[in-house]
Amino acid sequence: xxxxxxxxxxxxxxxxxxxxxxxxxxxxxxxxxxxxxxxxxxxxxxxxxxxxxxxxxxxxxxxxxxxxxxxxxxxxxxxxxxxxxxxxxxxxxxxxxxxxxxxxxxxxxxxxxxxxxxxxxxxxxxxxxxxxxxxxxxxxxxxxxxxxxxxxxxxxxxxxxxxxxxxxxxxxxxxxxxxxxxxxxxxxxxxxxxxxxxxxxxxxxxxxxxxxxxxxxxxxxxxxxxxxxxxxxxxxxxxxxxxxxxxxxxxxxxxxxxxxxxxxxxxxxxxxxxxxxxxxxxxxxxxxxxxxxxxxxxxxxxxxxxxxxxxxxxxxxxxxxxxxxxxxxxxx
Numbered sequence: 369x370x371x372x373x374x375x376x377x378x379x380x381x382x383x384x385x386x387x388x389x390x391x392x393x394x395x396x397x398x399x400x401x402x403x404x405x406x407x408x409x410x411x412x413x414x415x416x417x418x419x420x421x422x423x424x425x426x427x428x429x430x431x432x433x434x435x436x437x438x439x440x441x442x443x444x445x446x447x448x449x450x451x452x453x454x455x456x457x458x459x460x461x462x463x464x465x466x467x468x469x470x471x472x473x474x475x476x477x478x479x480x481x482x483x484x485x486x487x488x489x490x491x492x493x494x495x496x497x498x499x500x501x502x503x504x505x506x507x508x509x510x511x512x513x514x515x516x517x518x519x520x521x522x523x524x525x526x527x528x529x530x531x532x533x534x535x536x537x538x539x540x541x542x543x544x545x546x547x548x549x550x551x552x553x554x555x556x557x558x559x560x561x562x563x564x565x566x567x568x569x570x571x572x573x574x575x576x577x578x579x580x581x582x583x584x585x586x587x588x589x590x591x592x593x594x595x596x597x598x599x600x601x602x603x604x605x606x607x608x609x610x611x612x613x614x615x616x617x618x619x620x621x622x623x624x625x626x627x628x629x630x631x632x633x634x635x636x637x638x639x640x641x642x643x644x645x646x647x648x649x650x651x652x653x654x655x656x657x658x659x660x661x662x663x664x665x666x667x668x669x670x671x672x673x674x675x676x677x678x679x680x681x682x683x684x685x686x687x688x689x690x691x692x693x694x695x696x697x698x699x700x
Contacts, residue, residue, distance in 0.1 A: 373523065374480050380511045380520040382623040385493040385545075386411075386434045387511030387520075388470040389552060392495055393443065395467035396554040400441055403630040404562065407569030409437025412628050414620065415582050416589035420490065420538045423611035424593035426586060427620050431545045442555030447548040452535055456503040456527060459496065462549055468509075469496040470550040473533035480523045483515045491538050491545060496530075497522070506530050514618050566634035567696050574693035587685050591678035598662060598671045609663035616656040625649045637695045644688045651681050 381387020386405045393400045406412055411433040419425040435445045450471075451458050462469050476489030484492075498507035504527045511520050525533075537546045577583045597608035616622060625645055632642045655677050662670045 375522045377520045377522075379513075379518040382512070382627050383430065383434075384510075384512045385430050385470070385472075386437075388493045388495040388509070389434060389438060389445075389550075391509055391511060392468045392470060392552045393555075396552065398555055400438070400443075400555075401562075401630075401634075403627045403634055404441060404565065405434055405437035406624075406627050407437070407566050407573075407631050407634075408440035409433035409435070410569070410573050410576065411437065412570075412573050412624060412631070413576055413580075413583045414624065415586045416593060418593070419611065419615070421488065421607065421611065423608045424590055424597055425611070425615050425620070426590045427615070428624065435550075438552070442557050444553035446551045446553065448551075450534060450547055450549055455531070455534060456499070459506075459549065460499050460503060462551060463496070463499055466551040468551075470494070470552075471496060471534060471548070472546045473530075474536040474538050474546070475533075477529055477533035477536060478510075478525075479529050480510075480521070480525070481513050481515065483513060489536070489538060503527060562634055563636050566631050567636070570631060570635050570637075570692060571696035574689050574696060577689040578693060584686065587678065587682040591675065591682065594678070595671075595675055598674065602666055605666060606663045609659045612659040613656045613663070616652050616659070621652050622649055622656075625652070632692075635696065637692070641688075641691055641695055644684075644691060648681070648684050648688055651677065651684060655681065 381390060381402055383402070386402050389405070390400055390402055409432070411428050414426050414428050417425055417427055419427075438445050448458075448462070459469060470493060472491055472493050474489040475484045475487070475492040478484040478492070478494075493511075495509040495511070496506055497509055500506070506525045506527060507522065508525050508530070509520070509522050513519050513521055534546075594608065594612055598605045600608070625648060629642055629645045629649075632645060655674060658670055658674050658677065661667070662674065
């Protein structure tokens with residue numbers, strides 16, 4: 369395969385970081401479900417903050433969640449700081465010892481998809497599979513290219529493109545993940561009862577949601593941050609509205625709820641709880657569409673409807689977690 373030539377596959381993940389490690393586990397001869405990582409790492413607890421462009425975001429601590437989740441599942445995740453002047457040789461040595469290397473990148477330098485080249489850079493994770501003998505070409509697996517039709521892919525990148533992606537660092541107000549190569553050592557044992565593990569993880573998170581205002585009030589705080597941003601200068605408001613759509617549909621909210629729905633099935637909770645989860649997803653989808661309409665029109669009436677829907681979303685989110693707590697406690 370030549371540099372830049374893309375081999376596409378069905379989408380492999382809902383989150384690029386967990387998806388990269390999920391594929392790496394497969395290369396180690398072990399399979400781990402993405403919902404299991406979220407259950408074990410407390411990944412369904414979202415909090416409000418500001419992203420790398422100072423726009424409101426509703427996010428979970430991606431790196432901490434995935435790495436702690438993998439550890440709880442028996443894997444050993446390792447990280448090493450990237451050497452800017454010797455990253456090629458460093459990568460070569462890591463790949464000689466490990467099946468692959470996961471790394472956070474600046475998406476603006478990923479030249480194999482127009483989705484990346486046509487949008488401002490954001491933090492994204494990929495799995496490095498191979499390095500050519502002359503250190504000039506790098507084989508990469510991307511678990512989640514969020515195009516109109518989502519897909520995963522394998523592509524050979526040039527060293528100059530990967531260097532920019534790895535070293536051109538991005539930081540959000542809540543997440544600063546770039547600057548390390550991550551590897552994985554196979555799990556020493558797999559939990560035997562996935563239903564029990566899933567239920568225990570959901571119960572632990574439901575208790576944390578009730579007991580920690582950071583999580584319990586996250587949607588309300590996100591509502592306030594978005595309301596302030598949408599009421600600001602026109603350019604700022606339009607950017608915030610577009611980012612609202614991205615955070616809901618692409619990055620965190622809906623992907624997290626899709627995985628939560630799978631965890632509910634894994635935990636064998638009653639079907640009506642999954643119905644609540646799906647209804648919540650529908651409400652978020654409408655909010656995403658409203659944010660696009662605001663970005664196109666700057667309409668104050670649409671801004672008001674966004675705020676009203678946020679209020680319903682806050683109530684519905686709390687209700688879902690309260691019901692989940694009741695059902696998982698009763699099933700202990």
